[in-house]
Each structure stands twice: as C-alpha cells, then as structure tokens.
Amino acid sequence: IQTDIPALKDAVPFTMGTASSRAETLGVHGELLVKHFGSLTPGNALKWDATQPSEGVFTFADGDHLVDFAAGHGLAVRGHTLAWHSQTPDWVFAGADKETLLKRLETHVRTLVTRYKGKIAAWDVVNEVVDENQPDGLRRSPWYEIAGLDFIRTAFRVAREADPDAKLFINDYNTEFPRKREALYALVKRLKAEGVPIDGVGHQLHLNIEHPSAAGVEATIERFATLGVDQQVTELDVSVYTDFVSSYDTISPELLLQQGHRYKELFDVFRRQAAHLSSVTVWGASDDVSWLRTWPIPRLNAPLPFDDELQAKPAYWGIVDPS
Numbered sequence: 001i002q003t004d005i006p007a008l009k010d011a012v013p014f015t016m017g018t019a020s021s022r023a024e025t026l027g028v029h030g031e032l033l034v035k036h037f038g039s040l041t042p043g044n045a046l047k048w049d050a051t052q053p054s055e056g057v058f059t060f061a062d063g064d065h066l067v068d069f070a071a072g073h074g075l076a077v078r079g080h081t082l083a084w085h086s087q088t089p090d091w092v093f094a095g096a097d098k099e100t101l102l103k104r105l106e107t108h109v110r111t112l113v114t115r116y117k118g119k120i121a122a123w124d125v126v127n128e129v130v131d132e133n134q135p136d137g138l139r140r141s142p143w144y145e146i147a148g149l150d151f152i153r154t155a156f157r158v159a160r161e162a163d164p165d166a167k168l169f170i171n172d173y174n175t176e177f178p179r180k181r182e183a184l185y186a187l188v189k190r191l192k193a194e195g196v197p198i199d200g201v202g203h204q205l206h207l208n209i210e211h212p213s214a215a216g217v218e219a220t221i222e223r224f225a226t227l228g229v230d231q232q233v234t235e236l237d238v239s240v241y242t243d244f245v246s247s248y249d250t251i252s253p254e255l256l257l258q259q260g261h262r263y264k265e266l267f268d269v270f271r272r273q274a275a276h277l278s279s280v281t282v283w284g285a286s287d288d289v290s291w292l293r294t295w296p297i298p299r300l301n302a303p304l305p306f307d308d309e310l311q312a313k314p315a316y317w318g319i320v321d322p323s
C-alpha cells in the first residue's frame, strides 16, 4: 500500500470507517484498513444468517475475528445488523405467531449484544424498515406482517438492556430522497416520543456518480438534526452507473475524476455537518471487494476510494482535500 499519503481518518473531523470481511483484515487489505480507518463494520459477519443459521445454533467465528482485530488495532466497531428482512434464515419466520417471533428476536438481540458488550460501540438495531410507498410508511417485511411495530420496539429495548453503553441506530437507504426522509423522520419521532431508546439515525448512502444531489444529503442531515439524534453515514459508495443495467468494459479516467469531484462535494457536506455526524463509513475500502461488482448485476464497478491495486483514486483525494 502507499505509505506516503495522508490517512483518511486524519483528514476528517469525524470517525472514518469501512465495511470489512475477515479476508479484508489479512495481508495488504489489512494494512490499508489499519492505516486509513478508525472504525470497522463487519459487512456480513454479524447478520442473522451468519450468526444464528438455525435456531439456538450461534456461530461467531468471523464476528469474533473482526471484533478482536478491531480491538487489537484501536478501531471502533459498528454492529450490523440485528433485525432485517434480508439475510435472515427462513426458520426465524416459519410458523411464528407474534409472541414466538418476538421471543426469537429477543434471544437473538440479547445474545449478540451481550457477547460484544463494551466492544461494539454502535449497533444498527433495525435495518431498512421504512417503505415510503405504504400509507403508514412501514415496510411489509415478515417482521412487520407478523409483529407490527413491536419488533422495532422489542429490538431496541433488548439491545439497550444488554449493553446500556452501545449507541443504538435505525439504519436505512435512500434517506436523501424527500419522501423516504419524511417517512423515516415520522417514524423516529413517533418512537422517540414513546420512549423507544433510539440514539441515532444511519444513512446508508449508496449513491451514484450523478444522483441524488449533495444538497439532498445535506437537507436530510439538517432535518434529522432537529430531532436531536446522532447521525452516521453507514454504507457510503458511489457507483459509476446511473442505472441497473449498463455495463462498461473499462472505466475511463474521466469518469473516475468525476467520481472524485462527487466524493469531494459529499465530504464538503459531511464536514459542514460534522456537529451532527459522528462517523462516516464507506462500504469497503478498495474497488476489488465492492458488493457493487455483483449487485444489482455482475459488472465492472469502481465505487470506493482505492482501486483494485489498493492505490488512491481521485475519490480518495476528494475525501482528503478540503475546500
């Protein structure tokens, strides 16, 4: 890796994080991680399918490795995620009435949060629960269909009981779009008024090279600041595609430069809003590990600050260079 460039974490006024798998803690990827980042989010290792594949059978090998690696190198950990509709085994919902489902949820949340008590600073307690196209703004997931809003209330309550010092987040994507922003805002406001222990809002920020605007991102941060909650950017990346079907054979230097400007305009917003933003996490450090090489279709993509050889891209310089 390049040793003669500034560390990303030293260039920003908030904690700078990245998603990581076990493999990304090894070799040169591990060196890149330790040099540039102050926080790590296990990208998949703490999801339900990875931690409790069948009922009562918990598997923590990768999660433990990542949490121990972080502790050994002075990195904070974001726990991702306790209740989500995706990457959740079928057994969780199978044959479950509301009481059974909430019991399964309680066991899961208590087991994970207790195991990493004092080691995981922030948890994405629930992920992607908002659907702005529903009249009540709530996603019709199996969680919601079976348990209504109580699955959210239970997840936060149990997480708080298990580790009172962990910061508890509600995390979602597209929060930079006005309708989604308002649906999430209404939900957080309602739950906080009830006393549900929500400490913060996580904005995934899976963006592309053109959309949505940095102004929309800033409006979202300002909006949630009025609720007095902490905020974190949890999964930032900037796809070079503006749709779900295009595919390039190579990605031009011009496009990578445009992406660098895009990173810069976003980090200008993050710096301006640093009073409301405690961390910004990119969803992977280098392009070779990005999930956007397989989602939504297999294609060449380059959404992250470092390239396949772990060299700094214009995107990296966009983060480092303040206006």
Ligand code: XIL
Residues within 6 Å of the ligand: 043, 044, 127, 204, 235, 291
């Ligand atoms: C992605 C992972 O990066 C992939 O490896 C996995 O195959 C699918 O999930 N929103 C989230 C993350 O909250 O958990 C997702 O992570 C990306 C979208």
